[in-house]
Amino acid sequence: MDGGHRLDPSQRLNLLRERAEGLTGAELLSVARRELGNGLAVVSSFGAESAVLLYLVSQVDPEIPVIFLETGKHFPETLMYRDRLCGRLGLRDVRSVRPEPADLEQADRDGRLWARKPDHCCHLRKVLPLKRALGGFDAWVTGRKRYQAGSRRGLPSLELEGEHIKVNPLATWTRKDVEHAMAESGLPQHPLVAEGYPSIGCLPCTRRPVEGGGERSGRWAGTSKTECGIHKAWWAKGDEGSSI
Numbered sequence: 001m002d003g004g005h006r007l008d009p010s011q012r013l014n015l016l017r018e019r020a021e022g023l024t025g026a027e028l029l030s031v032a033r034r035e036l037g038n039g040l041a042v043v044s045s046f047g048a049e050s051a052v053l054l055y056l057v058s059q060v061d062p063e064i065p066v067i068f069l070e071t072g073k074h075f076p077e078t079l080m081y082r083d084r085l086c087g088r089l090g091l092r093d094v095r096s097v098r099p100e101p102a103d104l105e106q107a108d109r110d111g112r113l114w115a116r117k118p119d120h121c122c123h124l125r126k127v128l129p130l131k132r133a134l135g136g137f138d139a140w141v142t143g144r145k146r147y148q149a150g151s152r153r154g155l156p157s158l159e160l161e162g163e164h165i166k167v168n169p170l171a172t173w174t175r176k177d178v179e180h181a182m183a184e185s186g187l188p189q190h191p192l193v194a195e196g197y198p199s200i201g202c203l204p205c206t207r208r209p210v211e212g213g214g215e216r217s218g219r220w221a222g223t224s225k226t227e228c229g230i231h232k233a234w235w236a237k238g239d240e241g242s243s244i
Helices: 009-019 025-039 050-060 076-089 101-107 118-136 175-185
Strands: 040-043 066-069 094-097 139-141 158-161 164-167
Touching (some): 025 050, 040 050
Parallel strands (some): 139 164
16 A cells, blocks of 8 residues: 555555545455555454454455454353354454453452443453554454444544554444345354343443443443443553553
8 A cells, every 4th residue: 555655544544545435344344455454453342243244354354363352351152152253254363362460460450340440441451452452553443333322323434543544344334234244144143142132242341221222222331431442542541551
């Protein structure tokens, strides 16, 4: 993409927008892989709808690195689902990244930071590990969709967050699009979907949706929290240690 000289992130984003205009799904992912090469990674929670994006990855290039944030608080079903999908799809570079033991010892010795300060827990177990994992990449792919929450209604297919481009191949997909893709590919569902969990995060902070709420209303239920923090500007938090 750089044409012999290094483009800054905003220049790379503008060029990618030109070459991927109007594309979604596998077509957008394919252009991003071609233009960004080894600078592209996928971040997946292996949650309720993750299989669709991972299927697209397997079709475009199963060598694309897939980063999984192993928080130490996942449902056992999620870990089993991760392993099942990786084998089924032939993904060849899945990287499980974990929080630093020293950070856990300092800030979450009893493992219950989620109950006291859920934002800090997510920052410790998700944001900081992801920041480290993305250090060698120019861009990352997410599976977010506009219909998932009010906070995502204006989600673009391509965006810039700090020094990284974010590629959202499914941003404009509808729930029916996702269901159709799951049926067409024959992919297995996350086992907790059948138990009434349409959105799945860490075990302590995930419930079934509240009555009258959206599909993510069971995430951090009873609090004002709606996102884990990896889709917010982590660089705005300043010093890593002080923000745990």
